[in-house]
Amino acid sequence: MTVPASPAKVRGETILGVDELVKHFPITQGVLFKRQIDAVRAVDGVSFELRRGETLGVVGESGCGKSTLARLLMRLETPTSGRATLEGRDLFAASGGELRRLRRNMQMVMQDPYTSLNPRMTVGDIVGEPFAIHPDAAPKGSRRQRVRELLDVVGLNPEHVNRYPHQFSGGQRQRIGIARALALRPDVIVCDEPVSALDVSIQAQVINLLEQLQDEFGLSYIFIAHDLSVVRHICDRVAVMYLGRIVEIGTEEEIYQRATHPYTQALLSAVPVPDPEARDRRTVIRLTGDVPSPADPPSGCRFRTRCWKAEEVCAVQDPQTVPRAADPHPSACHFAEVRTDV
Numbered sequence: 174m175t176v177p178a179s180p181a182k183v184r185g186e187t188i189l190g191v192d193e194l195v196k197h198f199p200i201t202q203g204v205l206f207k208r209q210i211d212a213v214r215a216v217d218g219v220s221f222e223l224r225r226g227e228t229l230g231v232v233g234e235s236g237c238g239k240s241t242l243a244r245l246l247m248r249l250e251t252p253t254s255g256r257a258t259l260e261g262r263d264l265f266a267a268s269g270g271e272l273r274r275l276r277r278n279m280q281m282v283m284q285d286p287y288t289s290l291n292p293r294m295t296v297g298d299i300v301g302e303p304f305a306i307h308p309d310a311a312p313k314g315s316r317r318q319r320v321r322e323l324l325d326v327v328g329l330n331p332e333h334v335n336r337y338p339h340q341f342s343g344g345q346r347q348r349i350g351i352a353r354a355l356a357l358r359p360d361v362i363v364c365d366e367p368v369s370a371l372d373v374s375i376q377a378q379v380i381n382l383l384e385q386l387q388d389e390f391g392l393s394y395i396f397i398a399h400d401l402s403v404v405r406h407i408c409d410r411v412a413v414m415y416l417g418r419i420v421e422i423g424t425e426e427e428i429y430q431r432a433t434h435p436y437t438q439a440l441l442s443a444v445p446v447p448d449p450e451a452r453d454r455r456t457v458i459r460l461t462g463d464v465p466s467p468a469d470p471p472s473g474c475r476f477r478t479r480c481w482k483a484e485e486v487c488a489v490q491d492p493q494t495v496p497r498a499a500d501p502h503p504s505a506c507h508f509a510e511v512r513t514d515v
């Protein structure tokens with residue numbers, strides 16, 4: 174009997190599709206009879222596609238919904254509404270065996286390597302834990318060897334398999350987290366600010382490792398960061414988030430060279446420029462004020478309370494994230510234009 178070949182994995186095809194995803198956390202009042210009085214609109218209508226083999230950066234200030242988006246995709250939160258498909262299968266409708274298969278195929282690397290690893294477990298047990306949950310991924314007798322191989326792949330000494338997390342540096346701990354995410358050979362890894370807690374010198378090493386693993390294993394990444402400088406060299410495309418929405422999305426070149434949304438332009442303005450002449454020439458935009466509360470977002474354009482270009486229409490018309498005359502990539506601004514003073 175011939176075994177049918179598994180469907181070919183074609184680089185560039187859509188692997189993860191997200192459509193109008195919404196997560197509202199209810200705000201309740203009362204002790205015995207809780208009633209909902211409002212909601213935190215953490216993720217409020219997010220759509221994008223992730224293609225096989227690419228890295229999509231998701232960037233925005235703290236509180237704009239990045240981690241909630243990651244947790245929804247990992248099925249750690251239930252969406253209020255919206256759809257997502259992983260390799261064509263409905264991510265939120267899956268249960269039982271199908272959910273286990275989907276879960277195996279999408280893994281996550283957390284932000285904080287100090288709190289995301291159980292201090293009482295050895296590195297070997299941490300990296301091998303996924304095999305206990307998915308026993309069919311590695312036969313019992315082979316697991317120790319698989320863990321050693323994984324440690325080697327992420328640049329750690331396989332001899333350190335019996336050590337505890339506190340015996341490693343921050344960068345090494347993040348490598349342990351990456352080894353654990355790789356254990357089940359997923360197609361997609363969601364990295365939630367994987368280098369934000371690390372020293373700048375270590376950040377580049379971890380990013381290089383992620384790039385190297387992407388080539389080796391054909392991985393697709395969602396790479397979350399709070400500023401645009403970190404993701405520049407690893408991302409093929411970037412989605413900029415503000416108050417639960419994607420306000421601009423495009424290729425690395427479209428976002429870094431031809432951004433049309435004022436929020437993206439402000440974030441770019443904060444990216445350090447090494448060339449002193451270019452630094453003197455550019456007009457720096459300083460974002461004032463905090464991100465408004467996602468429980469009570471501004472009417473119309475959510476960025477208007479901090480936008481220096483806001484006009485009356487911005488308070489009444491919610492701009493959609495669509496291609497604009499200024500440039501074909503989607504941008505949620507009524508007055509989208511490329512900056513000329515940078």
Ligand SMILES: Nc1ncnc2c1ncn2[C@@H]1O[C@H](COP(=O)(O)OP(=O)(O)O)[C@@H](O)[C@H]1O
Pocket residue numbers: 198213214215233234235236237238239240241242467
């Ligand atoms: N479990 C929760 N219950 C209520 N509000 C939450 C919960 N998780 C996150 N939030 C709120 O949702 C918003 C987005 O949070 P988060 O997704 O963590 O943003 P980011 O990762 O971009 O910093 C924040 O206002 C946060 O306080």
Ligand code: SF4
Pocket residue numbers: 434435436474475476477478480481482483484487492505506507508509
């Ligand atoms: S729509 Fe108006 S307020 Fe919103 S970013 Fe554009 S100019 Fe600013």
Ligand SMILES: [Mg+2]
Pocket residue numbers: 239240241
């Ligand atoms: Mg976060």
